[in-house]
Amino acid sequence: MCGIAGLIHRGRTGDVGREMTAMLQSLKHRGPDSTGYALYGKPHGKELVIRFKVAEQDEMSKGFKIHDQVKERRSEIERRLAELEAKIIEEDMATEYAFRFRIAFDGDLRRLANYIEDVEGAEILSIGHGLELIKDLGDADHVAGQYSLGGFVGTHAIGHTRMATESDVDIRSAHPYWAYPFADVSVVHNGQLTNYWNGRRALERRGHRFVSNCDSEMIAVYLADKMAQGATLEDAMKGSIEELDGVFTYLVATSDSLGMAKDTMAAKPMVLYESDRFIALASEEVAIRSVFPHEIDTFDPYEGEVRVWKN
Amino acid sequence: MHTEQLAGRSQQRFFRPEEEERFTYPQAFEVDFKKRTQFDAGPMSSSEVNLKLRELMSQGYGTVVMKNPGAKHSLAVGILNRLNLTIEGSLGYFGCGLIDGPNIHIKGRVGWSCAENMLAGTVLIEKNAGSTFGAALRGGDLVCKGDVGARVGIDMKGGTIITGGRAGAFCGFMMQRGRMVILGDAGKNLGDSMYDGTIYVGGKIAGLGVDAVPAEMTDLDVQWLERKLKLYGLEAPKGAKNMQKICAGRQLWNYDNLEPAEKKLIL
Numbered sequence: 001m002c003g004i005a006g007l008i009h010r011g012r013t014g015d016v017g018r019e020m021t022a023m024l025q026s027l028k029h030r031g032p033d034s035t036g037y038a039l040y041g042k043p044h045g046k047e048l049v050i051r052f053k054v055a056e057q058d059e060m061s062k063g064f065k066i067h068d069q070v071k072e073r074r075s076e077i078e079r080r081l082a083e084l085e086a087k088i089i090e091e092d093m094a095t096e097y098a099f100r101f102r103i104a105f106d107g108d109l110r111r112l113a114n115y116i117e118d119v120e121g122a123e124i125l126s127i128g129h130g131l132e133l134i135k136d137l138g139d140a141d142h143v144a145g146q147y148s149l150g151g152f153v154g155t156h157a158i159g160h161t162r163m164a165t166e167s168d169v170d171i172r173s174a175h176p177y178w179a180y181p182f183a184d185v186s187v188v189h190n191g192q193l194t195n196y197w198n199g200r201r202a203l204e205r206r207g208h209r210f211v212s213n214c215d216s217e218m219i220a221v222y223l224a225d226k227m228a229q230g231a232t233l234e235d236a237m238k239g240s241i242e243e244l245d246g247v248f249t250y251l252v253a254t255s256d257s258l259g260m261a262k263d264t265m266a267a268k269p270m271v272l273y274e275s276d277r278f279i280a281l282a283s284e285e286v287a288i289r290s291v292f293p294h295e296i297d298t299f300d301p302y303e304g305e306v307r308v309w310k311n
Numbered sequence: 312m313h314t315e316q317l318a319g320r321s322q323q324r325f326f327r328p329e330e331e332e333r334f335t336y337p338q339a340f341e342v343d344f345k346k347r348t349q350f351d352a353g354p355m356s357s358s359e360v361n362l363k364l365r366e367l368m369s370q371g372y373g374t375v376v377m378k379n380p381g382a383k384h385s386l387a388v389g390i391l392n393r394l395n396l397t398i399e400g401s402l403g404y405f406g407c408g409l410i411d412g413p414n415i416h417i418k419g420r421v422g423w424s425c426a427e428n429m430l431a432g433t434v435l436i437e438k439n440a441g442s443t444f445g446a447a448l449r450g451g452d453l454v455c456k457g458d459v460g461a462r463v464g465i466d467m468k469g470g471t472i473i474t475g476g477r478a479g480a481f482c483g484f485m486m487q488r489g490r491m492v493i494l495g496d497a498g499k500n501l502g503d504s505m506y507d508g509t510i511y512v513g514g515k516i517a518g519l520g521v522d523a524v525p526a527e528m529t530d531l532d533v534q535w536l537e538r539k540l541k542l543y544g545l546e547a548p549k550g551a552k553n554m555q556k557i558c559a560g561r562q563l564w565n566y567d568n569l570e571p572a573e574k575k576l577i578l
Contacts, residue, residue: 266462266479266498284382285401285422298439300441302479303461
C-alpha cells in the first residue's frame with residue numbers, strides 16, 4: 001500500500017524534520033516496514049552533503065566481523081574522497097552503518113558516486129547542497145529518533161512509509177530515492193510501474209545505475225535524466241505521465257521545489273492542502289491533520305495532474 | 312440519441328405498506344429526534360466513536376452532533392436506523408459506509424469511499440470528497456456540494472449521487488441503476504461499461520466511456536432534477552434543461568440473450 005507525504009514552506013523555513021515525522025507516523029498503518037525522509041536544509045554555499053551507508057541494518061546482527069568491516073569500509077571511503085580531492089569538512093555517524101559527510105568538491109559527481117559505491121557494501125543515499133536523505137527500517141518515530149531528525153530546519157521535505165510488495169525489506173529498497181547522479185533530486189512513490197524493466201534498461205543504456213529492483217527508483221532517475229537534458233521539473237513530470245505505465249502517485253523534490261504527479265487512472269490517493277505559507281500533501285488527510293489539527297480545506301488532485309510549488 | 316428505457320434484469324423490489332415491519336432491522340434502535348446530544352470524537356479511536364454512536368442510539372438519542380472527527384477513517388458506519396447526525400469536521404476513508412436510514416450532515420470534507428454500499432437515508436457533505444464516492448450505492452441521496460475525485464458511483468446499484476462541483480475520471484463505471492448528477496465538469500471515461508442508470512452533467516464532459524451514450528433530456532428529467540437539487544440548495548449552472556444526459560448504449564448487453572446452459576458456463 002505505502003504512504004507518501006510532502007510539505008513545503010513558502011518563503012521561509014520550518015522544523016521539517018519534526019513535521020515530516022508527525023505526518024509519516026500517522027501513515028504508519030499504510031506501511032510498517034521502513035520509513036524514509038528527504039529533507040531539504042539551507043545549503044552551505046557550494047558544499048555538498050553526502051549521506052551513505054556501508055551495510056544493511058540486518059547485517060549488523062549477523063556475525064562479529066561486520067563491526068570491523070564497517071569501520072574498514074568507512075576508512076576506505078574517506079581515502080577515496082581524499083584521492084578525488086574532496087575535502088571532508090564535517091563527519092557525523094548517524095548509526096554504526098550510516099554516515100553523513102559535509103564535503104567540498106567541485107568535480108564530477110557521477111565519478112565520485114561510482115568510486116564510493118565501488119567499496120563493498122557502500123551505497124550513497126544522497127548527494128546534494130540542501131538534500132539529506134535518511135531511510136531505515138521501522139516506523140517514523142523510531143527512524144527520527146535513531147537519526148536525530150527532530151529540529152531539522154529546512155524549506156521542504158518528502159517522506160515515505162513502506163509496505164514491501166515486490167522487493168526486499170531493507171534500506172536499499174526503502175524510499176525516498178535519490179536520482180543518481182544528480183544532486184538534490186529525490187522521489188517517493190505509491191503505486192506500481194508496469195513498464196519498469198523496459199524503462200530501466202533504456203536508462204541503463206544511457207549510463208545510469210540502479211541500486212535496487214524497486215520500480216520507484218526509476219521515476220527518480222527518469223526525471224533527473226530529463227532535467228539533465230534541459231527539461232524543467234514540470235515538463236519532465238508531464239512527460240512521465242505519458243511514458244510511465246501503471247498506477248502511481250509520486251512526489252518529487254529538488255533544491256527549491258516540490259512536485260506531485262498522478263497517473264491517468266487516478267488509482268492512488270493523494271490529499272492536498274494549500275495555503276499562502278504552507279503546502280502539505282499526503283496519501284491520507286489524517287497525515288496533514290497531524291501538522292494542522294484544526295479544520296482545513298483539502299482536496300484530491302485529479303487524474304493526470306501535475307503540480308509544482310517553489311519555496 | 313437514445314431514449315432511456317428500463318429493460319433487462321431489474322433489481323427493484325416493491326413493498327406493500329402493510330409490510331412495514333420488514334423495513335426495520337431486528338437490531339435497529341428506536342430513537343427520538345427531539346432527544347439531542349453531542350460528543351467530542353477528538354480523543355477517540357474510530358472504533359470508540361462508532362461504539363459511542365451505538366450507545367447513544369441505544370439510549371434513544373435521535374439527534375447527535377459529533378465534534379472533532381479529525382479525518383479519522385471509518386466513522387459513522389453501519390448505522391441501520393433513523394438518526395440525525397451532524398459531523399462538525401472532516402472524515403477520512405470509508406466514512407458513513409453500510410448505512411441504512413440515517414440523515415448525516417458533514418460540515419467538512421470526506422476521503423475515499425464515502426457512503427459505500429449505502430442503502431437508504433441522506434449524506435450531505437459541505438466541502439469536497441475523495442475518489443470512489445458512493446461506491447456500490449444502493450439507495451438514498453449522497454450529496455457533495457464541492458468537488459469529488461475519480462470513480463464516483465462505481466458499481467452503483469440505486470439511489471442518487473449529486474456532485475455540486477467537478478468530478479474525476481471513470482464516474483459511473485459499471486453503474487447498474489440509479490441517478491448521478493454532476494453539476495460541474497466530468498472527467499474522462501464517464502459511464503464506462505454502465506449497464507443502466509442515468510448520469511446528468513452540467514459542465515463539460517472530458518470523454519465518454521465504452522457503451523455510454525448521450526440521451527435526450529425529457530420534461531420528466533428536468534422536473535426531477537429541479538426538485539432534487541432544490542432539496543439541497545443546489546442549482547444547475549445553466550439550468551436543468553441544459554444539462555447533458557448520459558445512459559447505457561446497451562451494446563454490451565448480451566447476458567440476457569444467453570441460453571440457461573450458457574449462463575451456467577459464465578457463472
